[in-house]
Amino acid sequence: MSVITYRQALRDTLRAEMVRDENVLVMGEEIGVFEGSYKITEGLLQEFGPRRVKDTPIAEEGFVGAAVGAAMLGLRPVVELMTINFSLIAIDQIINHAAKIYGMFGGQTSVPMVIRTPGGGGQQLGATHSQNIELFYSFIPGLKVLAPSTPAEASAMLRAAIRDDDPVLFLENLGLYNSKGEVPEDYAEAGSDTVATIGRAGVVREGTDITLIGYSRMAMVADQVAAKLAEEDISVEVVDLRSLRPLDRQTFVDSVKKTGAAVICEDDWLTYGIGAEIAASIQEGAFDYLDAPVRRVAMAEVPMPYAKPLETAALPSVASISTAIKETLSAVGKRVG
Amino acid sequence: MADKAKPRTGAARSTATRRRTRKETTPGVSEENPDTLLDYYRRMLFVRRFEERTAQAYTQARIGGYCHLNLGEEATVVGLMTALQERDYLFTNYRDHGYAIEKGMDPKRVMAELYGRSDGVSKGWGGSMHMYDTETRMLGGYGIVGGQLPLATGAALAVSYKGGDEVVMCQMGDGTTNIGAWHESLNIAKLWDLPIVFVVINNFTGMGTTVEMSSAEPDLYKRGAAFRIEGERVDGRDVLAVRDTASRLVERARQEQTPFLLEAWSYRQKGHSVVDPAKYRTQEQKETARAEANDPIALFDAKLTKAGVLTDDKRDEIAAEVKAEVAEAADFAENSPKPDVSTLFDYTYATPVPNESRRMPADPVFAE
Numbered sequence: 001m002s003v004i005t006y007r008q009a010l011r012d013t014l015r016a017e018m019v020r021d022e023n024v025l026v027m028g029e030e031i032g033v034f035e036g037s038y039k040i041t042e043g044l045l046q047e048f049g050p051r052r053v054k055d056t057p058i059a060e061e062g063f064v065g066a067a068v069g070a071a072m073l074g075l076r077p078v079v080e081l082m083t084i085n086f087s088l089i090a091i092d093q094i095i096n097h098a099a100k101i102y103g104m105f106g107g108q109t110s111v112p113m114v115i116r117t118p119g120g121g122g123q124q125l126g127a128t129h130s131q132n133i134e135l136f137y138s139f140i141p142g143l144k145v146l147a148p149s150t151p152a153e154a155s156a157m158l159r160a161a162i163r164d165d166d167p168v169l170f171l172e173n174l175g176l177y178n179s180k181g182e183v184p185e186d187y188a189e190a191g192s193d194t195v196a197t198i199g200r201a202g203v204v205r206e207g208t209d210i211t212l213i214g215y216s217r218m219a220m221v222a223d224q225v226a227a228k229l230a231e232e233d234i235s236v237e238v239v240d241l242r243s244l245r246p247l248d249r250q251t252f253v254d255s256v257k258k259t260g261a262a263v264i265c266e267d268d269w270l271t272y273g274i275g276a277e278i279a280a281s282i283q284e285g286a287f288d289y290l291d292a293p294v295r296r297v298a299m300a301e302v303p304m305p306y307a308k309p310l311e312t313a314a315l316p317s318v319a320s321i322s323t324a325i326k327e328t329l330s331a332v333g334k335r336v337g
Numbered sequence: 338m339a340d341k342a343k344p345r346t347g348a349a350r351s352t353a354t355r356r357r358t359r360k361e362t363t364p365g366v367s368e369e370n371p372d373t374l375l376d377y378y379r380r381m382l383f384v385r386r387f388e389e390r391t392a393q394a395y396t397q398a399r400i401g402g403y404c405h406l407n408l409g410e411e412a413t414v415v416g417l418m419t420a421l422q423e424r425d426y427l428f429t430n431y432r433d434h435g436y437a438i439e440k441g442m443d444p445k446r447v448m449a450e451l452y453g454r455s456d457g458v459s460k461g462w463g464g465s466m467h468m469y470d471t472e473t474r475m476l477g478g479y480g481i482v483g484g485q486l487p488l489a490t491g492a493a494l495a496v497s498y499k500g501g502d503e504v505v506m507c508q509m510g511d512g513t514t515n516i517g518a519w520h521e522s523l524n525i526a527k528l529w530d531l532p533i534v535f536v537v538i539n540n541f542t543g544m545g546t547t548v549e550m551s552s553a554e555p556d557l558y559k560r561g562a563a564f565r566i567e568g569e570r571v572d573g574r575d576v577l578a579v580r581d582t583a584s585r586l587v588e589r590a591r592q593e594q595t596p597f598l599l600e601a602w603s604y605r606q607k608g609h610s611v612v613d614p615a616k617y618r619t620q621e622q623k624e625t626a627r628a629e630a631n632d633p634i635a636l637f638d639a640k641l642t643k644a645g646v647l648t649d650d651k652r653d654e655i656a657a658e659v660k661a662e663v664a665e666a667a668d669f670a671e672n673s674p675k676p677d678v679s680t681l682f683d684y685t686y687a688t689p690v691p692n693e694s695r696r697m698p699a700d701p702v703f704a705e
Contacts, residue, residue, distance in 0.1 A: 025498070051498065054529075056525070057521070057524060057525065057528065059520075059521035059524065059525065061487060061517055061518050061521055062487050062490070062518065062521025062522050062524070062525050063487075063521075063525065064487070065484075065486070065487020065488055065490070065491060065518065065521075065522070066487050066488075066490045066491035066494055066522075066525060067491055068487070068488055068491055069428075069487060069488035069489060069490060069491020069492040069493075069494070069495070070491040070492065070494045070495040070498070071491070072476060072488065072491070072492060072495075073426075073491075073492050073495035073496070073499075074495065075494075075495050075498060077491075092481060092484060092518075093484070093487055093488075096481050096484055097479075097481075097484055097487075097488060101477070102684060102685075102686070102687050103462060103684040103685055104459065104462055104463050104467050104469075105459045105462065105463055105467060105469035105477065106457075106458075106459040106460030106461070106462040106463065106469075106684060107460070107683065107684040107687070108459070108469055108470070108471045109469070109471060109476070110687035110688075111687075112687075141685050141694075142685055142686070144686070144690070164688045164690075165687035165688040166686050166687050166688055197690070197691060198688075198690040198691075199690040199691040199692040199693070200691055200692070243692075246690060246691065246692035246693050246694065247692060248691065248692045249692070249702065249703070250692075250703075253703070281702060284701065284702045284703060285702065285703045
């Protein structure tokens with residue numbers, strides 16, 4: 001095991017898959033000469049040349065759709081969208097085309113492509129560059145949506161996404177790129193078989209008092225919350241959703257059956273958000289086991305402000321999640337640290 | 338052969354303009370093989386009769402959804418498809434029945450798709466707007482205006498990436514030239530030197546909105562200029578003119594590895610779709626659209642008759658054959674089984690993964 005950043009895990013895995021399979025190419029704005037806005041494609045143009053590392057014009061609908069068409073003829077494009085906010089310009093190609101082509105034509109042609117894109121607030125990027133709109137894609141049958149939170153998961157899931165024959169939206173996060181974690185020794189090798197199973201959530205920390213559910217950056221924050229509350233003798237079980245579609249309901253429902261209470265933390269807005277689906281699933285799957293209402297900690301329902309104090313206040317934090325957990329536990333008289 | 342005369346909207350076109358345009362754009366038939374000419378005639382008639390049968394089945398509620406017909410565009414359909422090699426790829430919009438048949442799909446399976454039956458080309462998952470067949474390389478009718486342009490551009494990218502010598506043809510309607518995907522796709526196709534021919538079918542009306550109402554540059558073939566893409570216009574009522582111009586551009590795209598633009602104009606004989614009575618058309622516009630002088634089959638019939646290629650007996654013989662074949666397609670569709678509900682979840686994902694939902698509407702999320 002070695003310790004690397006989430007960014008490094010993505011970059012090296014992408015490179016390894018390009019070495020492994022001639023049909024894998026990368027496309028996007030500023031990914032070649034500029035080496036990527038967040039340097040995930042650093043060195044790839046130099047190594048693989050412009051045929052396989054394609055700088056695109058600022059035309060998200062055009063180049064995302066071109067990746068779909070190329071995938072229909074057997075290429076395996078990995079598209080980078082600079083941020084998930086820009087996916088809105090390509091949404092017709094993602095939802096009306098990439099997600100539909102396999103089913104709409106009776107299974108004749110698959111669309112083996114990956115759209116990598118970071119979400120995430122907290123970078124003072126303001127209202128249009130800080131949104132977490134993975135919900136839009138998680139809503140759509142035909143798409144697969146992955147949201148890794150650690151370098152190891154990022155590597156194994158990216159490998160799985162590239163090898164999968166369906167269109168995958170691969171959610172990264174600006175707040176995770178510099179986070180570090182252990183990865184298997186062979187993670188960067190073309191022959192690596194460290195491939196995640198798409199459609200599985202994971203219990204990343206075991207606990208007995210309450211279940212805390214998150215994904216992407218919020219799964220990392222959830223683990224921090226659990227570590228802090230452990231010092232106060234509160235035992236938090238953390239579930240990382242990892243795959244938003246398909247959604248592994250059984251894993252978090254089983255956890256809630258064990259703990260009897262649940263808090264969901266999410267970077268997106270609460271109303272109609274990912275957490276709403278999780279909460280609905282918990283009431284259906286673990287109704288008789290719940291000792292308290294399911295609580296959601298989510299972003300304040302405002303366009304993200306630029307000013308730092310306002311931005312910080314709008315986002316869930318270790319403190320606000322901890323408060324929600326303690327209030328949930330005290331509501332049922334369980335225990336409060 | 339290309340027609341660079343400026344056509345105006347259907348209603349405004351004067352008889353004099355029409356005559357002059359026809360004269361300029363009509364290749365002679367004397368050097369052509371009579372059997373080839375009769376083959377074109379037969380294929381155009383087949384599209385006509387197939388679409389008429391489709392409209393009938395639609396009004397009898399055998400066919401559902403939206404249903405857009407190629408009536409009036411038969412010469413364009415046959416001319417364009419004659420220009421393609423079998424290995425070439427085709428993407429179209431939702432007005433795709435004739436293209437599907439002409440690219441090589443079995444008409445019986447096209448009709449079965451219209452009927453929503455299991456023998457349909459897309460097993461009943463697509464319907465009228467979504468004909469698709471990997472084998473004949475008709476890679477889809479698409480229902481979202483402009484949606485097929487980025488896809489076709491990407492298919493041409495894949496051809497280029499693999500070093501193949503196939504060409505991609507991307508058909509669309511006149512209204513499509515104003516959507517963002519048009520500009521983005523033409524730009525990318527030229528930047529990346531892709532072997533693709535974009536074909537605009539100009540019937541002068543996007544649903545009920547005229548080209549002049551929607552396009553600041555109504556000479557649509559000129560609109561590739563912003564991307565340094567050469568464009569030509571052809572009389573879409575003339576099968577030989579369409580064939581010759583399209584063949585030239587397709588082969589140039591293949592040889593030169595660069596995109597081209599072709600505008601083929603003709604008249605949509607009926608409404609936008611089967612259910613559209615076209616009340617927005619003036620009487621004059623309606624007469625223009627349905628005039629024998631603008632009917633590609635009547636025009637070709639007259640030309641072949643005059644040249645002695647098409648006799649009364651031959652005409653009757655072809656008509657009878659086509660009628661029988663269309664009836665056979667309808668019978669096949671009528672008798673094809675409806676898709677089994679047990680196949681509902683078969684085509685959501687190509688790679689099966691855990692936790693895919695197979696929940697029917699009233700099922701609980703957690704089945705016991």
